Amino acid sequence: MSSSYLIRIKGFTLPLSVASEGAMGRTGSWRTFKPVINYSKCIKCYLCWLHCPFSVISKDSSGVVIDYEYCKGCGICYDVCPTKAIVMVPER
Amino acid sequence: MVVLPLTGNYAVAWAVKRARVKVIAAYPITPQTTIVEKLSEMVENGELDAKMIRVESEHSALAAVYGAAIAGARAFTATSSHGLLYMHEVLWWVSASRVPLVMAIVTRAIGPPWNIWTDHSDLLDQRDTGWIISMAESNQEAFDLTLQAFKITEDDRVNLPMIVGLDAFILSHTTAPVDVLEQEDVDRWLPERKQLYVIDPNNRFSLGNIASPKDYMMFRYDIEKAMDNARRVILEVDREYGKVFGREYGGLVECYKCSDAKYTVVAMGAWAGDAKEAIDILRDNGYAVGVLRIRFIRPLPVNEILNYLSGMKGVIVLDRSVSFGAGGQLFTEVSSILASRGRPPAMKGVIAGLGGVDVSYSEIKDIVLKFINEVEDQGWFIKRQEWFMPYEYSFKDYG
Numbered sequence: 001m002s003s004s005y006l007i008r009i010k011g012f013t014l015p016l017s018v019a020s021e022g023a024m025g026r027t028g029s030w031r032t033f034k035p036v037i038n039y040s041k042c043i044k045c046y047l048c049w050l051h052c053p054f055s056v057i058s059k060d061s062s063g064v065v066i067d068y069e070y071c072k073g074c075g076i077c078y079d080v081c082p083t084k085a086i087v088m089v090p091e092r
Numbered sequence: 093m094v095v096l097p098l099t100g101n102y103a104v105a106w107a108v109k110r111a112r113v114k115v116i117a118a119y120p121i122t123p124q125t126t127i128v129e130k131l132s133e134m135v136e137n138g139e140l141d142a143k144m145i146r147v148e149s150e151h152s153a154l155a156a157v158y159g160a161a162i163a164g165a166r167a168f169t170a171t172s173s174h175g176l177l178y179m180h181e182v183l184w185w186v187s188a189s190r191v192p193l194v195m196a197i198v199t200r201a202i203g204p205p206w207n208i209w210t211d212h213s214d215l216l217d218q219r220d221t222g223w224i225i226s227m228a229e230s231n232q233e234a235f236d237l238t239l240q241a242f243k244i245t246e247d248d249r250v251n252l253p254m255i256v257g258l259d260a261f262i263l264s265h266t267t268a269p270v271d272v273l274e275q276e277d278v279d280r281w282l283p284e285r286k287q288l289y290v291i292d293p294n295n296r297f298s299l300g301n302i303a304s305p306k307d308y309m310m311f312r313y314d315i316e317k318a319m320d321n322a323r324r325v326i327l328e329v330d331r332e333y334g335k336v337f338g339r340e341y342g343g344l345v346e347c348y349k350c351s352d353a354k355y356t357v358v359a360m361g362a363w364a365g366d367a368k369e370a371i372d373i374l375r376d377n378g379y380a381v382g383v384l385r386i387r388f389i390r391p392l393p394v395n396e397i398l399n400y401l402s403g404m405k406g407v408i409v410l411d412r413s414v415s416f417g418a419g420g421q422l423f424t425e426v427s428s429i430l431a432s433r434g435r436p437p438a439m440k441g442v443i444a445g446l447g448g449v450d451v452s453y454s455e456i457k458d459i460v461l462k463f464i465n466e467v468e469d470q471g472w473f474i475k476r477q478e479w480f481m482p483y484e485y486s487f488k489d490y491g
Contacts, residue, residue, distance in 0.1 A: 009288045010248050010251075012288060012314045012317075012318065013307075013314045014311075016289065016297045016299055017298050
């Protein structure tokens, strides 16, 4: 649970929790491949933003930006990118 | 009062309609199919304002109505046998999320070998999932239980899902007169849906996140607490229903002529009706016999079993299912409760009617009479189980 308290309604403890950033730890350290955006190829279609299962891609004036603190490097953004503007670079 | 000739399955569908269910999802499986077939007809012709979701499996069917229920909709599904087993995982999700939801189970044998007839193994396989589990004796009771299930599950003190069980074909496909009540009367009796929480995009939370061992234990403790509350709620709803609509069944159990009985037959489901006929004949022959019909196997009617059966000379339990290596589930549960207090009655479990084998009232009469004679001859210490299978078999040995 992200919170140190248990949510209780009408006397019953419920398996609910309030979502908060980093509740599951800094998952960026799990990465073996890092998605890197080539902005000259990005057409701002936002497919990567839509498909990211961890919501670590946000919209930005430059197009999209990846939060590497939490990106697990699953490569779905790389897979859906229609212009191959995302490349997967091995982590050292 | 609106009396219609209905099969058990159609009676369930009518109760779902009367409860103004908003979301239904199901995958067809014999003998449940005609419940959702009737419901989809009702949705199609505008009689029932509900969304019918077509899914690719039973696992998805329960998952779909689970989502709808969390979002605040009164929801319903139905299944049998292998479909129910395939749903099994999601049953735990629903109960542990504390979401009111109602499901009809038309009890059917589990394969292999393939068999579509009644057997309580599929229903009893769900005993430990945290669902309230009931079993009807008649089409009318299948209607009444389904309707009551919405009120029981949505009660503030409960918030657990409920199964309404009915025997394959004996009830599901057999027509009998059923009072389906007036819609206005049901609307007055059944309040708007209530639940502990509703998914709301403006007030975000996550459900079922990882929990520490000690937190997990608290969630489980509260399910048990809710089950305990359900005992009282089931009784209250039964009494209130009796006052408003004129049909009261007795709560967790129905006691038929067992108050002055020395011997009692314990049974669950449609064949409890045959047991009643059997003991009527035995009573005509001077035997003080009664029937304790289990209406709810979860929560287990512990106090009722103790109150009604502790003072009996003999208790015989009919099981239409078997937990391999332990015997009939009803017998093991009833006998363990009785053995916990004082000197227990003589107890015997009889496993019969598996895979839809027809067990007539006269066979039940013979089974009970044999037990009475055994106890009279051998005393109170009897505690054993038997398989009732006086059938002709022919074998061909291949090795």
